[in-house]
Amino acid sequence: MNGEALIAVAPPGMAAAVEDRGAGEPVALRERRRAALEEALARPPPSPTDEAWRRTDPRRFDPERWPIAPAGPLHAAPDSPPNGALVEPFDAVLTVWAGGWSLADRSGVVRSRALRVRPLGEVVTSDPAAASALWEMAPSLGPRDRHELWALALASPALVIEAADGVRLERGVLVRSLAPPDMLWCPWLGVRVGAGAALHVAERLEVGAGGAESAAFVIAAIRFAVAAEGRLRWGRLQTLGRGALEMDYVFGRLERNAQADLVSLQVGSRAVRSRIGAEAAATGATVRLGGLAVGVARQHLDQQTVQIHAAPDTSSDLLFKVAVRDRAHSVYRGLIGARRGSVRITALQRNHNLVLNDGARADSLPGLLIDADDLTCTHGATIGSLDLEQIHYLRSRGLPEPVARRLLLEGFFEDILGRLALPALRTAARAAVRDHLAAMV
Amino acid sequence: MTDARPLLEVENLEASVAGKPILKGVSLSIRGGEVHALMGPNGSGKSTLSNVLMGHPDYEVTGGAVRLLGEDLLPLAPEERARRGLFLAVQYPVAIPGVTTVQFLKACVEAVRGREATKAAVFLRELRENARLLDLGEPFLNRPINEGFSGGEKKRMEILQMLMLKPRMVVLDETDSGLDIDALKIVARGVQRLIGPEIGVLIITHYERILTHLPPDHVHILVDGRIARSGGPELVRELEERGYDWVREPATAAASEPD
Structure with a gap:
C-alpha cells in the first residue's frame, strides 16, 4: 500500500465541529480539543502495513461517508423508557444521546450528593487536575491513534460520573448510550470513584432508532479513576445494529488498594475495534478484565487489552473469550506491561477462541513487556472448535444438535457473564448473547 | 412380571471403529422388568456396544439391527433415541463448563418429556427429591455439570439424569467403576428407584459387586465382539472363580471354525 492515505484525514467538517463543541466550554477544554485535532492531523494515516492495522483493514473505519453528529439537540431523549427489568435495580439512569443527556435519580443518590x-x-x-488526569489517560503504551484523537476532539456529550469519598453505590448507574443513526458520534465518559467508595456502572450502547439493521459509527472514549481503597465495577454491552461500526477506547487508573472489575461485551456492529485497559498505579491495586465477543456473517472484531503494572504488589487478571462463525474474523491482542519497580505483581492473561466453521478466523496475539524482576506473569491463548464429545453427550440426553451447540456456546461465555455484578445487566447480557448465538447455530 | 414384547432387540449387530471390526454379530433381547448384565474382558466390545446403541458418530454399524419397542433405532439421531426412551450412563461423563446441572437438566427434560415436566415447581421438586436420593446436595445443582466433580459424583450425576429423564431402557456402562462401597450403594439405590415392569436395564460391568445390589435376571459374556455365553446369575459367580479363559477358548475356537 506504500503508506498512502487509505482513509480520510479527518471526518468531513471536523474542524468546524470541534469549534462548535468548544464554543460554550472553558478555554482549557477548548484548547485540548484543538490540540487533539492538530495531533490527529499530524499523524500518518493508518495503513495495513502498520502492525496495529495489519489484521484489520483501516478502510473499515473510514469516516468519510459519515456526517458528524451535531452537538446541539439532534433529537430529544428517546420517548420509550428503557426496559424496566434493566432499570429497576439501579440507583440512577443516565441517558446519553448526540446533543444531550438526562439523569433519572431513582433512589435519591444525586440529591444526597453521593x-x-x-x-x-x-x-x-472546579477540579482541573482531575479533569486533566481523565483526559490524558491513554489506553495503550504507544502514541494515541488517530481515531482516538478524533474521539477526544469531537467528544459530545463529555460527562463525568463521580461517586463521593466513602459512599457505596452498589446498585449503581445505568448508562444508556443511544447512537444517532447514520452518523459519526463520539461520546466521552469519565468515571471518578472517590477514596473508599464503591460504584457500579453498567453501560448499554445501542442505536437510538432504526432497529437491528441500522447503521452508525461510534467512537467512544471512557476513562475512569479509582481513588485509594475505592472499587469500580463496570460492564458494557454493545448491541449496535448490523450496519454499525464501533470503536472504543476504555482506560483507567487505580490508586492504592483500589479495585476495578471491568467487563466488555461486544455483540453487535459490522466491525468493532476496541481498546480496553487499566493501570495499577499504586501498591495493592487489583484489576479484573473480562470480555466476550460474538461474531457472525462478516463481522470483524478487533480487540486489544492492556494491563499495566506501575507499582509493587499489584495484580491483574484478564479473561477474553471469542466465538466466530460464517466469515467472521476476530483479532485479539493482549499486552501486559510491568514497569520498573513493579515487583511481586501477579498478571494473568487468557484468551480463548472458538472458531465454528472453516470460513471463520480468530487471531490471538498475546504479548508481554516486562521491565521488572520478581513477578508472576502468565499468558495463554487457545483457538479451537466445539468439542464433538460434548455435543454427542448432550444429544444423547435428548437435545438436538443446534440446541446442544447453543448450550455449549452459552456455557463457554458464562464465566464472563458471571463477572457482571448486577443481576439485571447479567440477564440483559445473557439475552443479547443468546439472541446473537441463535444466529450462530 | 414382565412384558412379553422385547424392549430392546439387538440382532446380529456388527460395528467397527476407524475401519476395525469390534462387534462381530451381537444378539440380545431385553424385556420390560428385566435386568441384564453384560460382562467380558477388556477390549471385548462392551463399550462399543453401548456407544453404538446411543449412536456415537465414531462407530460405524456394518451389519445387523437394533430395535427399541419394535422401532428400528439405527437410522435415528442420538437425541431421537433418547426421546424414544433409551438412556446410556456413560463410562466417562464429560464436563460441560458454564452450564449448571439445573439448566442442563431442564433443557434435557423438556426435550425428552415435554414442557409440562419443566414447570418450575414440579421440576425443581422432582430434581431435589432425586438429588437427595443420590446424596447430591443443593450446591451440586448449581454447579456446571460434571466440572470439578469427583469420579463418584459424576456417576451419581449420570443416575440423576437417568431418574429425571425417566427412560424405558437403561444402559449402565461401567457405572460401578471407581466407586467406593457407599457410592455404589447410592448409585444402586437410584437405579432401583427407576426399575419396574416397564423398564429394561443392561448393566455393563467387570465386577460382581454392583450385581449384588442390582441382581440380574440374565448374564451375558462378550468375548471378541460376540456373546460367548448367556445364562443366569450363576454365570457371575463362575466368572469370579474361573476368570474369562474358560469362556474365551471355546469362543475363539468357534470363531475360527469354518462356516
Missing part, C-alpha cells in the same frame, strides 16, 4: 453527573467542562473549572 453521586454526581456533570459535563467535563464543569470538572475542568
